[in-house]
Amino acid sequence: EPEVTQTPSHQVTQMGQEVILRCVPISNHLYFYWYRQILGQKVEFLVSFYNNEISEKSEIFDDQFSVERPDGSNFTLKIRSTKLEDSAMYFCASRGGQARGTEAFFGQGTRLTVV
């Protein structure tokens, strides 16, 4: 079964450092998403990406965040200057198309710990 792959599984970084979280969506999927989940809290939408540009973003996704699809397979989330409150699980998801019934597939997540 095709799956969304995220690397690394766990990243520890110092406050103020830049981090890049990587995702390989399912091949031939068109829509890509990042979500985060702070420990014990809800899964929160960050951003959606389609046709090489951001289609939607939440208020959480401020100027410290950016996304990129540098090649045909990877989808990255960059946090420029990490803060303690950025510590969370970050999930990447991809979806095949806009047709109804095309559910999003989630990766296993990257646990980001900012110290």
Added chain:
Amino acid sequence: LAKTTQPISMDSYEGQEVNITCSHNNIATNDYITWYQQFPSQGPRFIIQGYKTKVTNEVASLFIPADRKSSTLSLPRVSLSDTAVYYCLVGDLDSGGYQKVTFGTGTKLQVIP
């Protein structure tokens, strides 16, 4: 976007059928209802999706009454491995509204031996 309300937690014995109901009183005409399952430290996993009446797949059934203001996820004969958090999402796939919602608190299902 339609707000959803689910029970915070449920307990069930192994082998029993579990029904989790989600209320979505302000569901819009184009909205679909989707359920996800999440295990600790893992990404959400799609379970089932529907628009009206009943949908069944190999994992679960989804019952949606005519007014669509609620929906019930039915898990037949649960096992210990079904212990997880179950999320109900409501949104319109075509506009992308479904995908930008926050998941909500979900229902934490604990299956007891």
